[in-house]
Amino acid sequence: MRIFVSSVRKGLEEERDALPGFIRALGHTPVLFEDFSAQPTPSREACLKALDSADVSVFLLGPSYGHVFQETGQSATHDEWVAAKTAGKPRWVYRKQGVTFEDAQQSFARDVEAYATGVFRDSFKTTAELMTKLAEKVNELGSMPSPLSFAPLTQPVSLQWSLDEAGVEGGTPIPLVELHVLPVGFTGHSARQLEELSTSLADRIRQTGAVNDNASLTLSSSQAHATVSIPLTRPHRWDDPRPGEPVEVCLHKTGQVSLRATLPRDGMGSILDQDALPRQISALLRFIGALNLIQHERIVVAAGVSAPRHTQLDRFNPHQSRTRAELSAYTRSFTLQTEPDESISLAALDTGSDEVAKPLARALIKQHPSGA
Template sequence: MRIFISSVRKGLEEERDALGGLIRALGHTPVQFEDFSAQTTPSREACLAALESADVCLFLLGPSYGHVFPETGQSATHDEWVAAQTAGKPRLVYRKLGVTFEDDQQNFARIVQAYATGVFRDSFHDTAELMTKVVRKVKELESGPSPLSFTPLTQPASLRWSLDDARDGASASVPLLEVHVLPVGFAGYSARELEQFGTSLVDRIRRTGAVKNDVALTPSSSQAHAAVSIPASRPRAWDAPQPGELVEVRLHKTGQISLRATLPRDGLGSILDHDALPQQITDLLRFTGALDLIQHEPIVVAIGVSNPRLTQIDRFDPHQSRTRAELGGYMRSFTLQTEPDESTNLAALDTGAGEVAGILSRALIKQHPAAT
């Protein structure tokens, strides 16, 4: 395993110096900025790139928050936390005891410790105690079970679907993938709370890194939800292959989060790809987790596709458009929509996202007439 070590060095010098050798002794590869060679890439970008290559991220929380980058308003460790969360990386968090945290670091620690699942958290007093705990946890990771748990629903989930929402002009002609996540038994938001979360929704989306800073985001709201629309990028040519893109994030008063995204497409239409669809759903589930809005569990997850008659089951090639395809012609209308019959835990928005996405995508594609 490649284990990324994330922390401010100040106040954790001894621990950082010891971890690299320990991880190597366990037969794994440490990834930390002290080992980076001189390079032209800015250190923050280099760290985030290195994090992408890691299998596990180990976070040390010490007294200092670290330098705040003006482009994100966060420290490097905070940025790395968001990146690891968005990517669904397993995260180990160890908080140092007996030291006084800066105010910003205390706030960051609250964010980390509030995350309900998908994260292992512990504390330590000194380097020797930390080393003992890291050894034990790495050994567990080498043969760990699935982080997911499932429970049958005793009654249908009250999901809000927008498959037939005519308010969005794009939905009239372009099939859209919908991903819905609802916390079961959650009391919902008051009007005041919904307004507050709606105000912060744009910033939360930006912090995930899923949308570039130069992309204009358009917020809107009603008594029932707060939403942010994201413009789809323009294709290079009318028939150029286009990967699926997130086009809307909606937070409902009930606590449900709904995402809408285009499907991969080319000049011959939108594609349900057996490989691309589960990966897209995985990314959307991890994005939902990175928004840090749903912290109540269990949850239910459901997906659907609007205007399914305009979709084909096929392979998507991001480099070349298809030259032929089975274009609709279905004699009857049909729906593509999964109805959840069980709940799961918050790992579905993190380390278990890929497993959930595989289950949902297979169930959805089976409903398509072309699959029979």
């Protein structure tokens, strides 16, 4: 198991020096920026790439927040926290006692420890105590229960859908998978709150690390919602295989957050892959969670696919485009859409995303005429 250690070095020098050897002694691989050799990629990109390769991320909260980078407006540790949350990595947080936190670090700690959107953290006074607690956590990892809880809805919920609005590229409809998350029992945002959140929406999207730093994000807003459009990444050739990618984030006044993304596709069209679709939905759930727009403990989740007649049930190969595909022979219209009948705990947008994504993906594929 690869264990990524994230923290500012200042004020945690002894802990960072001790952990690599200790993690190796436990039979696992430590990943720290001190071990990085010279690389052609920017430091931030290298750190996030290393984090992505890890199985678990350990966050040490000491007195210092760290250098604030102009690109993100936050520290490297804060960047790594958001990236780990977006990627659905297990995050273990240990807060050092007996030290005074800087104001920025105190604010970051509040985000990390927030009841609805953060994680429970432990604390330590000495390096020896930290290592003992880390060893216990490593041993617990294999027997952790599901973080989710479910409850039947007492009354139907009203969701805003966009299934009649397919994407278009080169005059051709592009099916989009859309995911909707609505906090249960939330009274909605005031006009002032919606405006404030609209202003920060593009920055929140960039901070997730899920879109290119150079992507030109476009904001549009009304009294009912705020929407940020994300440009598609252009392939080298029109028929190059392309994984699904987000194209739109919408925050509704009701509190609903909606995310639309392309499906995996190649020169033969868009693909509903029984293995790739749950992974994509899980990633989209974590993306929504990383935006930090929903803090209610109970939510409902629904998914759908626009223009489903332009999809095929098939296998997506990211390295090679298909040479044949079954073209749609369906004359009648059909929809791919789930309707929630239960609420889920907020862990669905984090560590429980895989468990939630699988039945959503199965339901969509089952509704497709080829999957019936």
